[in-house]
Amino acid sequence: MEHGTPTFTIDLFGLPVMFDLSTSLMIIITCLIVFFVFFFMTRKLAVRPTGKPQVLMETLMNFVKGMISSNMAWKQGGKFHFMAITLIAFIFVANILGIPFTIILPDEAHTLWWKSPTADPTVTLTLAGLMIVLTHYYGVQMQGMGNYVKSYFQPMWFMAPIKFIEEFTYNLTLGLRLYGNIYAGEILLLLLVSLITTGGILGAVGGFIPLMVWQGFKLFISAIQAFIFVMLAMVYLSHKLSDDH
C-alpha cells in the first residue's frame, strides 16, 4: 500500500523546500476545471434564464447566499459571497477528482500521480490557515484594533489564553477534518481496488458492489465536507465580525 510521491526540492538559503509535484499538478487541474466550468456556464446570461447552466449557477449562488446570511447580516457578509462560491467549488471539485480513477505508475516506487489534492494535509491546512488569517484581517478591519484585542478578554480576562489557543485549534480542526475524510476515503478506495485486482474471482465479485457503493458515498462525503468547510469558515468570520456579545 506504500505509494511514492514525486517530489521536487529546491534549496532556499540552505533550507530544503520540498514540492509535491502530483499535488501541484492536481491543484492546477482543479483550478482549470473550476474556471472553465464557471466560464462556459455563465456565457449566455439573460434576465429570463433560457438554459440549464444559468439556473444551476443561480441555484449555487442562492445556496451560498443562504449559508452566509444564516451566520451574519448580508450587509456585512455580502463581500464574502464570491469568495465562498469559489471556495466551495474548488473544494468540491478537488474532493471528487480522486473518485473515478487513480493513476499509479508501474515503476518500483509506485509513484501516485492522480489523487485528490485535498488528500494532502499541507493543502487543507493551507486553505484553513488562509481562512483563519482572513477572519483576523476582517475582524481588525470591521471592529477596529481596540475592539479586536478587547474581544480576547471578553467574558473574563483569564479566558485570554484559551481564546488564543482556540484560534490554532480552529485552524487545525478545519484543515484536518477535510484531509482526514478525503484521505481515509481514498485509502478505502485503493484497498477495494486492490481486493478486486489481486483477490481472484471471489475478490472481484465480492469487491465490485462495495466499491460502487463507496464511490457513491464518497461523492456525498465530498459535497458535505465542502459545505462544512465553507460553513465553518463563515461561522468563524461571523465570530470575529460581530461586536455585540
Added chain:
Amino acid sequence: MSLLAAGIAAGLAALGASFGIGMVVSKTVEAVARQPEARGPLQTIMFIGIGVVEAVPIMAIVIAFLLMFTF
C-alpha cells in the same frame, strides 16, 4: 505493536464518533418530528454539529496513520 496501537486508536475513535453523531442526529430527528417546518435550518445545524464532532476522531485517525507509517 504499532499496528495494534493504530487499530485500537481507530476503533476507539470510531466508537466515540458513532455515539456522538448518533446523538446529534437523533436529537435532530426528534426536533424535526416536533416541528417539521424547521427542517432546513435544523439540517444545517446538524451538519455543522456533525462536522464539529467529527474533528476529534479524524485527529485520532491521523494519529493512527502516523503510528502505522512512521513507527
